[in-house]
Amino acid sequence: MTDGTQTATTLSPQTLRAWIDTHEDLIVIDVRSAAEFETQHIRGSYNVPLPLLSEHTEDLAERLGKRVVLVCQSGVRAEQARQRLDGAGMGSALILEGGVPAFAAAGGDVVRGAQRWALERQVRMAAGGLVVAGLVAGKFVSPKLRALSGAIGAGLAFSAATNTCAMGNALARMPWNKTASEPSAADAIGQIPAQN
Structure with missing residues (x-):
């Protein structure tokens, strides 16, 4: 108890x-x-x-x-x-x-x-990679591309608030996660x- x-x-x-x-x-x-x-x-x-x-x-x-x-x-x-x-x-x-x-x-x-890799680790890698890509692209290509980092951050906040993970669901459908x-x-x- x-x-x-x-x-x-x-x-x-x-x-x-x-x-x-x-x-x-x-x-x-x-x-x-x-x-x-x-x-x-x-x-x-x-x-x-x-x-x-x-x-x-x-x-x-x-x-x-x-x-x-x-x-x-x-x-x-x-x-x-x-x-x-x-x-x-x-x-x-x-x-x-x-x-x-x-x-x-x-x-x-x-x-x-x-x-x-565990699905949760794949989510962290994908989210981190997309944030870095958004920041780098915003610096060297167009400042508007920084919005990608903001969108990923908003998605992570939504994921925490709803206890769901759209990125995890998407990654679970990838070929390397479908061997079984x-x-x-x-x-x-x-x-x-x-x-x-």
């Missing part, structure tokens, strides 16, 4: 490690893209990318039991998934603190595949054993 009235929504990597060994009813759902999941994931976890989970929240909630842990790279997408599941009446899902990287750093059992095919709803949800 975080206080007398509210239940905690996060779980430490160490606690998850212990739960994996002791709770047969545990379901770990990784809400990252298929490419990110392929790069590294918690052994035994199920990949249900956030866009798919968002479209089929009720179907997924029907299959889940009480002991569900949502994971992503840092916790942002897992929190979005938790809120969606909570809206569908499944308020017991927990978020892994620090995501898959923290679980791996804590000695958790992870499966490693082809290595690529995204699962269909039937495949992603159907792989999870029904707990109810």
Whole structure:
């Protein structure tokens, strides 16, 4: 409990490690893209990318039991998934603190595949590169091109305010992030054993 009235929504990597060994009813759902999941994931976890989970929240909630842990790279997408599941009446899902990287750093059992940059790192590189390009182009080509830097800054502020990321969604569709095919709803949800 975080206080007398509210239940905690996060779980430490160490606690998850212990739960994996002791709770047969545990379901770990990784809400990252298929490419990110392929790069590294918690052994035994199920990949249900956030866009798919968002479209089929009720179907997924029907299959889940009480002991569900949502994971992503840092916790942002897992929190979005938790809120969606909570809206569908499944308020017991927990978020892994620090995501898959923290679980791996804590000695958790992870499966490693082809290595690529995490989507969040790609967003930082693209945003930073566009800001620098806008400033350089504004200095040497036309001062009007500085507006590119302003637009990127405004987009980042909007992204923070709405807890969404249009650039991340766009980068997720790039060919280097599509080496693993995204699962269909039937495949992603159907792989999870029904707990109810």
